[in-house]
Amino acid sequence: xxxxxxxxxxxxxxxxxxxxxxxxxxxxxxxxxxxxxxxxxxxxxxxxxxxxxxxxxxxxxxxxxxxxxxxxxxxxxxxxxxxxxxxxxxxxxxxxxxxxxxxxxxxxxxxxxxxxxxxxxxxxxxxxxxxxxxxxxxxxxxxxxxxxxxxxxxxxxxxxxxxxxxxxxxxxxxxxxxxxxxxxxxxxxxxxxxxxxxxxxxxxxxxxxxxxxxxxxxxxxxxxxxxxxxxxxxxxxxxxxxxxxxxxxxxxxxxxxxxxxxxxxxxxxxxxxxxxxxxxxxxxxxxxxxxxxxxxxxxxxxxxxxxxxxxxxxxxxxxxxxxxxxxxxxxxxxxxxxxxxxxxxxxxxxxxxxxxxxxxxxxxxxxxxxxxxxxxxxxxxxxxxxxxxxxxxxxxxxxxxxxxxxxxxxxxxxxxxxxxxxxxxxxxxxxxxxxxxxxxxxxxxxxxxxxxxxxxxxxxxxxxxxxxxxxxxxxxxxxxxxxxxxxxxxxxxxxxxxxxxxxxxxxxxxxxxxxxxxxxxxxxxxxxxxxxxxxxxxxxxxxxxxxxxxxxxxxxxxxxxxxxxxxxxxxxxxxxxxxxxxxxxxxxxxxxxxxxxxxxxxxxxxxxxxxxxxxxxxxxxxxxxxxxxxxxxxxxxxxxxxxxxxxxxxxxxxx
Amino acid sequence: xxxxxxxxxxxxxxxxxxxxxxxxxxxxxxxxxxxxxxxxxxxxxxxxxxxxxxxxxxxxxxxxxxxxxxxxxxxxxxxxxxxxxxxxxxxxxxxxxxxxxxxxxxxxxxxxxxxxxxxxxxxx
Numbered sequence: 001x002x003x004x005x006x007x008x009x010x011x012x013x014x015x016x017x018x019x020x021x022x023x024x025x026x027x028x029x030x031x032x033x034x035x036x037x038x039x040x041x042x043x044x045x046x047x048x049x050x051x052x053x054x055x056x057x058x059x060x061x062x063x064x065x066x067x068x069x070x071x072x073x074x075x076x077x078x079x080x081x082x083x084x085x086x087x088x089x090x091x092x093x094x095x096x097x098x099x100x101x102x103x104x105x106x107x108x109x110x111x112x113x114x115x116x117x118x119x120x121x122x123x124x125x126x127x128x129x130x131x132x133x134x135x136x137x138x139x140x141x142x143x144x145x146x147x148x149x150x151x152x153x154x155x156x157x158x159x160x161x162x163x164x165x166x167x168x169x170x171x172x173x174x175x176x177x178x179x180x181x182x183x184x185x186x187x188x189x190x191x192x193x194x195x196x197x198x199x200x201x202x203x204x205x206x207x208x209x210x211x212x213x214x215x216x217x218x219x220x221x222x223x224x225x226x227x228x229x230x231x232x233x234x235x236x237x238x239x240x241x242x243x244x245x246x247x248x249x250x251x252x253x254x255x256x257x258x259x260x261x262x263x264x265x266x267x268x269x270x271x272x273x274x275x276x277x278x279x280x281x282x283x284x285x286x287x288x289x290x291x292x293x294x295x296x297x298x299x300x301x302x303x304x305x306x307x308x309x310x311x312x313x314x315x316x317x318x319x320x321x322x323x324x325x326x327x328x329x330x331x332x333x334x335x336x337x338x339x340x341x342x343x344x345x346x347x348x349x350x351x352x353x354x355x356x357x358x359x360x361x362x363x364x365x366x367x368x369x370x371x372x373x374x375x376x377x378x379x380x381x382x383x384x385x386x387x388x389x390x391x392x393x394x395x396x397x398x399x400x401x402x403x404x405x406x407x408x409x410x411x412x413x414x415x416x417x418x419x420x421x422x423x424x425x426x427x428x429x430x431x432x433x434x435x436x437x438x439x440x441x442x443x444x445x446x447x448x449x450x451x452x453x454x455x456x457x458x459x460x461x462x463x464x465x466x467x468x469x470x471x472x473x474x475x476x477x478x479x480x481x482x483x484x485x486x487x488x489x490x491x492x493x494x495x496x497x498x499x500x501x502x503x504x505x506x507x508x509x510x511x512x513x514x515x516x517x518x519x520x521x522x523x524x525x526x527x528x529x530x531x532x533x534x535x536x537x538x539x540x541x542x543x544x545x546x547x548x549x550x551x552x553x554x555x556x557x558x559x560x561x562x563x564x565x566x567x568x569x570x571x572x573x574x575x576x577x578x579x580x581x582x583x584x585x586x587x588x589x590x591x592x593x594x595x596x597x598x599x600x601x602x603x604x605x606x607x608x609x610x611x612x613x614x615x616x617x618x619x620x621x622x623x624x625x626x627x628x629x630x631x632x633x634x635x636x637x638x639x640x641x642x643x644x645x646x647x648x649x650x651x652x653x654x655x
Numbered sequence: 656x657x658x659x660x661x662x663x664x665x666x667x668x669x670x671x672x673x674x675x676x677x678x679x680x681x682x683x684x685x686x687x688x689x690x691x692x693x694x695x696x697x698x699x700x701x702x703x704x705x706x707x708x709x710x711x712x713x714x715x716x717x718x719x720x721x722x723x724x725x726x727x728x729x730x731x732x733x734x735x736x737x738x739x740x741x742x743x744x745x746x747x748x749x750x751x752x753x754x755x756x757x758x759x760x761x762x763x764x765x766x767x768x769x770x771x772x773x774x775x776x777x778x779x
Contacts, residue, residue, distance in 0.1 A: 270680055270681060270767055271767065274676070274677055274680060274765075274766065274767050277673070277676050277680075278673065281672060281673060288669075318714055321712055322666070322667055324741065325665075325667050325670055325710075325741070325762060326667050326669045326670065328741075328762050328763035329669060329670055329673050329763065329766075331763065336763070340741070540658060543658070543682060543683055544658075544682070546682075547681075547682050547770050547771060547774050547779075548774065548779065
């Protein structure tokens, strides 16, 4: 990454250069605004760092000139004035961010990283290409989790190629980006660097053409499926070279929730990317939060001295609220708890008695310490944790409490809803929202109905409430296991429960331990998600479908290019295939026909999903072996239900 | 289905940034942000997002006031609003529902799962 630094203070330039060097930035320095303009408009930079006060042309005017001339390079303003007027002026002039001197080096580097990222085609904090991963915050590179030791220049070269993976870089461009303007290396230097990086990549198992040459044009990263895929392409009617012809496609990882094959680089693991991003943000949030805690401490000291004004108290309350909100994003549970308690106190009494200050001070100090000690955000602390969620529909408080205790000890979350509240579907979604994901299991425990003492009556008509609640549950979560607990289970009830999708019936006197054992058993049984593969050339549709189908617990793989059909099919081994009719080069009917003539795949359920509504197309689909035909547009629920009913039939045959 | 456009109104910049990143990363939806109720109303009127995520507790104009203002404008009253709030009590939630919001999402949340939650609440 190449940075232009426009700064006239030599001491400051030295500090800045020292701060940025370990992060592999190439820095050109100029000392006045006019030179800044000359350099910035002549050479290519990834970022310009511009001081506010400069000889000849000040920083704000320089920003304005760049923007007026159409230069979009990110600009970071350095200012000694922490006045909002200067900052607003700078941002209005077209700067993207500002840092107030004296600055915290870590914060500056984090802001630079964020700006560079914003300008790159790959906005993620971790850069990946196939099995290669580069972490710009630590400058580490790995291939299939093996560390790759690179020199500074080699690292810079790889980072550049990965940041703009769609681009073929000419030797001139590489020279421009990787060497500062005072150096004049030859094209041979570029070639030798490329050669050395290739050798290092090959040494740890990457293909020789990982960095490919396009003769007469330059170098680019070639899309390479992982070996796992390659070994399975033998039976593919399309030779492996189909991959090579399409460098814009990449498949990063096969075990990700969904493999999205599209024109832009996808992250290998969204959770990891998200975590890296949070850690990046944390480097700037941490000092901000500590400042806010200091302000809180000041308010508490004012309270102790008995001159905290109501206005300041209200401000302090808002500050505590803000802190709780911010820290919760990072999953700092203890700090959030402390902030919330402070927020509560600050809002509870108006004005607060000074003797409250001592306890509050204790909390503020604990908060400070917790934030201070958090150097790294860990995946495990992020909200949700994904422990299984049981939705308990029951009005019996004693039962609910004992089940809750047992569940907690087994790492299962319980969300309790009274049967009366279940009626509104919103309540059901609320229950799920409180923990951030839909339930994995429902336990429906209905109150005894004293009016129904006559067993004969009961045998004739199933309890209306039971029928109703079951219906509500199965409509909302069609694929979930449901345990029904009821009194005196009559035969009709049993039938009704089974018909409505209930998986298990227990007597309502069953002790909570046994209910939990049953639940755990069911949860284990439902752990294998149904794999759905969708082939469609409409990218928007492919992007949306995984979200639409997720509430049903499907593991969705999407594919836009039918050329890769066999490769992906073999790797994913889906339980259900959803095919579009009109696809580039080969249509869905042909694919289906091929599947039906293959002993391994002839039983795979195939659903067609198309905009074609005419009966001819539908007939043709069934002729080539389709199991179902659906017309676009349709809701996620409809597709999910058709998939489930198809699977149920297949499983019924199999058993 | 076209890409969705989400507007987040939250005074906390970190939350804006992280939510924006999480949603873009998870599903690639467009995310607009506003730091105050007033700014949010303006953005909503101009941009007509598909859904608004609205923080309940904000200085000056809180989420409830913002929601009411959105409801009173002809060009924003149709936009579904989901409230973002710290762990709310059932009674409080009922109160929110009575206001006519489309749903409530409680903090803390994992931004990667927000699209899923939104899609579920709005039956997308």
